[in-house]
Amino acid sequence: MKTVKYEDEKIKSRDIMIAVPSMVISIGVLSYPKFLAESTIAADGWMTIILGGIIAVLYTWIVAKLAVSFPSQSFLSYASSLVSKPVAICLTLLFVSYGISLTAFEIRAIADISHQYLFERTPIEVIMLTFLLVVVYAVSGSRAGIFRLNTMFLPIIFAATLFLVFFSIGYMEVDNMLPMFKTDLQGHLQGTMDSSLSYTGVGILLFYISLVKDPKKAPGSAALGMSSAVIIYLVVYLTCIAVFGDVTTENIRFPFIELAKSVEIPGGFFERTESIFFVIWIMAIFTTTVMAFDVSVMALNSIFPNITKTKIIFFLSPFIFFLSMIPKDFLEMKTIANFLGYFGWGLTGTTVIILWAIYKLKGGKQNEK
Amino acid sequence: MKSKLPCLSFTFCLLFVFLTGCWDSVEVEERAFNTGIAVDLAEEQGENTTYEMTTQFVVPSGLGTAGEAGGGKAFRNLQQTGESLYDINASIARQTSEKSNIEHLDVVIISKDIAEETGLFTNILDVFVRQQNMRRGILLAIGDEKAKDILNVEAEQEKVPSQYVTKLLEGNENPITTEPVRVGDIQEYLLSNRSFIIPKLSVFSKNSINYEGLAVFRGKTGQMVDSLEGEDAKGLNMIIGKNQQGSITAAVDDDQVTYSISEGSSKIKLTNKDKNNLVFQVDIDLTAQIREFNGSLDFYKRENMDKVEKVLKEEIKKIAEGSVKKVKDDLQVDVLTFGNYLRIHHYALWKEVEKDWDYGENYFAKSDININVNTNVQTPGNSIQLTEDDGGEG
Numbered sequence: 001m002k003t004v005k006y007e008d009e010k011i012k013s014r015d016i017m018i019a020v021p022s023m024v025i026s027i028g029v030l031s032y033p034k035f036l037a038e039s040t041i042a043a044d045g046w047m048t049i050i051l052g053g054i055i056a057v058l059y060t061w062i063v064a065k066l067a068v069s070f071p072s073q074s075f076l077s078y079a080s081s082l083v084s085k086p087v088a089i090c091l092t093l094l095f096v097s098y099g100i101s102l103t104a105f106e107i108r109a110i111a112d113i114s115h116q117y118l119f120e121r122t123p124i125e126v127i128m129l130t131f132l133l134v135v136v137y138a139v140s141g142s143r144a145g146i147f148r149l150n151t152m153f154l155p156i157i158f159a160a161t162l163f164l165v166f167f168s169i170g171y172m173e174v175d176n177m178l179p180m181f182k183t184d185l186q187g188h189l190q191g192t193m194d195s196s197l198s199y200t201g202v203g204i205l206l207f208y209i210s211l212v213k214d215p216k217k218a219p220g221s222a223a224l225g226m227s228s229a230v231i232i233y234l235v236v237y238l239t240c241i242a243v244f245g246d247v248t249t250e251n252i253r254f255p256f257i258e259l260a261k262s263v264e265i266p267g268g269f270f271e272r273t274e275s276i277f278f279v280i281w282i283m284a285i286f287t288t289t290v291m292a293f294d295v296s297v298m299a300l301n302s303i304f305p306n307i308t309k310t311k312i313i314f315f316l317s318p319f320i321f322f323l324s325m326i327p328k329d330f331l332e333m334k335t336i337a338n339f340l341g342y343f344g345w346g347l348t349g350t351t352v353i354i355l356w357a358i359y360k361l362k363g364g365k366q367n368e369k
Numbered sequence: 370m371k372s373k374l375p376c377l378s379f380t381f382c383l384l385f386v387f388l389t390g391c392w393d394s395v396e397v398e399e400r401a402f403n404t405g406i407a408v409d410l411a412e413e414q415g416e417n418t419t420y421e422m423t424t425q426f427v428v429p430s431g432l433g434t435a436g437e438a439g440g441g442k443a444f445r446n447l448q449q450t451g452e453s454l455y456d457i458n459a460s461i462a463r464q465t466s467e468k469s470n471i472e473h474l475d476v477v478i479i480s481k482d483i484a485e486e487t488g489l490f491t492n493i494l495d496v497f498v499r500q501q502n503m504r505r506g507i508l509l510a511i512g513d514e515k516a517k518d519i520l521n522v523e524a525e526q527e528k529v530p531s532q533y534v535t536k537l538l539e540g541n542e543n544p545i546t547t548e549p550v551r552v553g554d555i556q557e558y559l560l561s562n563r564s565f566i567i568p569k570l571s572v573f574s575k576n577s578i579n580y581e582g583l584a585v586f587r588g589k590t591g592q593m594v595d596s597l598e599g600e601d602a603k604g605l606n607m608i609i610g611k612n613q614q615g616s617i618t619a620a621v622d623d624d625q626v627t628y629s630i631s632e633g634s635s636k637i638k639l640t641n642k643d644k645n646n647l648v649f650q651v652d653i654d655l656t657a658q659i660r661e662f663n664g665s666l667d668f669y670k671r672e673n674m675d676k677v678e679k680v681l682k683e684e685i686k687k688i689a690e691g692s693v694k695k696v697k698d699d700l701q702v703d704v705l706t707f708g709n710y711l712r713i714h715h716y717a718l719w720k721e722v723e724k725d726w727d728y729g730e731n732y733f734a735k736s737d738i739n740i741n742v743n744t745n746v747q748t749p750g751n752s753i754q755l756t757e758d759d760g761g762e763g
Contacts, residue, residue, distance in 0.1 A: 116501050119393045178713040244553065247560040262505040262553055 020225030048191030053230030067209035099296030197341035405531025407516035443528035484593035505553030513571035544615035604692025610635030624664025
């Protein structure tokens with residue numbers, strides 16, 4: 001297979017800034033207003049999104065900070081130096097399993113949604129396979145290429161979202177946003193939990209930061225990237241509540257898709273706006289899937305440096321395909337989504353805490369020159 | 370290169386499979402666009418409720434192009450009966466040569482008989498919010514008699530009846546009409562047990578449809594209880610502060626005067642918070658002009674203008690109180706948005722009364738509503754009087 005060769009496989013911290021929201025904004029953005037509306041009253045969820053967002057931004061910053069303390073070192077090598085090689089290999093394998101299950105989940109989820117809204121009669125397996133093949137193609141190319149793809153897609157995703165919000169202004173009702181500050185503490189806690197769970201995938205930073213040319217700026221860039229994702233989540237949530245009201249949002253499976261379906265662009269010649277937005281959401285989910293897969297490949301490659309990248313990909317792809325066929329229905333998908341949310345936070349969280357603690361105990365001198 | 374040949378040819382074969390298009394591809398010529406649906410009760414009832422569904426398809430050749438008019442009818446209506454709407458749609462598909470496409474559905478008309486029966490209205494609505502090809506923006510209307518008759522009205526200016534209905538529902542700004550009601554809105558009302566109104570249409574003549582009034586639904590049961598027409602509908606709009614623009618006719622010293630209201634607003638206040646005797650105060654603020662006057666008054670005199678304003682004020686108050694009486698005392702259904710006002714501004718109180726708002730204990734029916742009108746008649750129009758004021762009366 002012929003791939004474009006870039007000058008080097010290095011990226012800038014600006015690419016990290018774009019990679020974080022590209023990773024975070026995925027399937028969750030379509031459905032999370034529903035879960036947030038369940039636990040909060042009227043538009044009170046904005047506080048929990050911001051609270052969850054601040055936690056997520058801090059967390060991103062900490063993860064990135066840890067990774068840049070070891071510039072140009074792979075996760076495996078700095079983890080080995082801190083917690084011995086076997087433990088580091090175990091951690092890496094856990095990240096691999098997380099990456100693979102996330103890839104499989106995203107593939108299945110996008111196939112489910114496309115099957116529901118776009119291709120009623122196309123078998124779901126065919127949609128999954130087609131999507132997987134495109135993902136495989138992206139991953140087998142240059143890693144820097146993935147970051148360039150992100151840079152190209154993310155502005156389109158942001159612009160389309162804002163465009164949708166702009167055209168829903170006519171459907172918004174102030175009544176739906178009121179009354180304010182009526183949610184009890186439990187609702188806020190539940191909501192904060194729900195919203196922080198939707199910001200997953202920060203774990204990629206542990207691996208990708210080793211590619212960054214100017215690591216000093218990386219934590220700030222990553223945090224900035226995360227904040228942009230938080231802002232998009234906030235805007236989407238508020239739009240859904242303003243248009244549908246909290247009770248209806250609670251009862252719609254994918255509020256963001258329904259939003260695109262209810263908006264009509266004035267003029268009448270363009271009735272079905274959602275077809276355009278589908279393309280854009282698929283792009284958003286594509287970038288997430290590609291990065292999740294790529295990180296797994298990168299992590300496996302660090303354990304088995306002698307096996308080529310393409311071999312790893314071809315070995316993993318059928319496995320991912322079968323994994324994504326396991327869930328029986330949407331309820332099982334929901335369980336898996338929750339599990340992946342906790343798994344992602346738990347794994348990255350524990351790893352970062354352990355590594356930070358040991359790094360500090362050892363005096364943090366390894367790499368400070 | 371040679372070694373790669375089998376691999377490449379295999380890839381190309383795969384590409385043929387994937388690039389030919391998906392299973393769902395249907396050419397646009399083979400699609401029949403469904404723009405309107407009417408649901409009636411079938412003449413013959415089976416064990417369960419049997420519906421008769423009429424779907425209207427656009428016939429593109431009848432529409433013609435911008436340059437030349439098309440020949441023949443631009444629509445056709447197909448009917449089937451059955452117990453589930455989705456099922457009926459499948460039966461209708463057996464009559465068409467094309468594939469039915471529901472994505473451009475604009476309007477659903479449900480007959481009054483169905484709306485007045487317990488539970489049927491909500492059963493019908495379910496398919497329109499559940500099915501994935503449905504948009505939440507589909508307009509709803511209630512047909513006074515047979516809903517299917519409305520889809521048969523051939524107006525001169527609109528080739529397709531469902532388009533006529535859509536424009537009628539969307540473009541009417543008149544004090545007895547309401548904003549277009551969409552399927553998505555109804556889901557919101559039903560979920561929060563809020564009572565609501567839906568436009569009611571009837572066939573006026575062979576080629577025109579009449580926007581007759583507003584059908585009133587109880588949110589708790591999703592059942593139509595009555596309809597508001599004429600003055601009652603006007604009063605409702607005055608109170609909720611929407612669609613107030615329009616004409617009001619009253620009499621100044623036995624001379625008929627017609628005002629047109631150019632802008633207005635209304636404000637609800639809660640003056641007594643005892644839940645068994647809630648008292649609301651509604652302030653209606655209107656700006657009007659005189660359009661027609663059969664008497665002769667000198668409007669350059671302040672007292673005459675004051676008199677005209679006072680007459681309007683009293684007339685509006687009478688209309689609004691009339692609809693309060695009908696809605697609150699007779700129907701006991703809160704379509705006047707007082708419940709929503711409580712939810713927004715008195716949330717704690719609302720939580721107490723929510724479960725028994727306009728059903729059960731019915732705190733709404735127990736409440737009192739005071740109407741207070743402020744009017745401002747800005748101009749008497751272009752001329753002062755048509756016939757000379759003889760000074761005798763007046």
